[in-house]
Amino acid sequence: MTSNETFPDDLLQLQERLHRAHAEHRAYLADLPWSVEPMKGWKRGERFSHRGDVPDSPGWTDEQKDTVERMRAELRELSTAVVNHPHWATVPRETLVKARMQLKQQARPAEAGDTAEAA
Template sequence: MSTATPSPEQAPAEEQPFDPLDFPQKLRDAQRRAAELYAEIRAAQARLPWSREPHEGWPAVTDRGREREGREPSPGWPAADAAAYDELRAELLEVTAYVQTHAWWTTCRDNGVQGPDLVAARQALKTAKGAVPLAPDDVDTAA
């Protein structure tokens, strides 16, 4: 019988501990797309009138020391803008559903990541490298 020590190439590779923050690329890409869509929606909301439908608005009211701000009349949104907004929102819902139900989260649970640790991993995805449109380094470089 041979009791020779196996060479390093033959030795079993040590398993790396599971890292719940080692997100798959497709998951990071989806989170990035969700952030981009959210930004597009916010930009559309800032540009469009406050009411999607035409609305007459209302006057400011001061009643017994309480004030309620008024709203100017709104012409409503043009049909093309409403359709574009609806498309953005539908895509955002689809992408966020993909992120929330991705198999990575099951893999995390299967590896013992649960409760607050799973929540922390989900939160970390929102700022993970490649999962956000702009990182702090991007801003420094652009400045």
């Protein structure tokens, strides 16, 4: 493998979709209550907390739980498709990890600010 591996378009698209799905999943989780089930919060001195006071958590709604499960299923499906892509059978075993890391970098979506400048 050279330092500039050429990847099939469908593999690049799968990896980009995987990057985007991870970002959407992280963003969605960040907006959810801190506990899946309703749980009482605590003051900083009551328990260890690097965040200070922790408010009560109302838990997640059934719709939020379903959305998270759907997102996780999509992540599993995309991850499996990337890992099992036929291209990897053509890459020498000793350079496989390097090639996979290159794919991740090459297929990373542009940041929001980058796309605005390109338009």
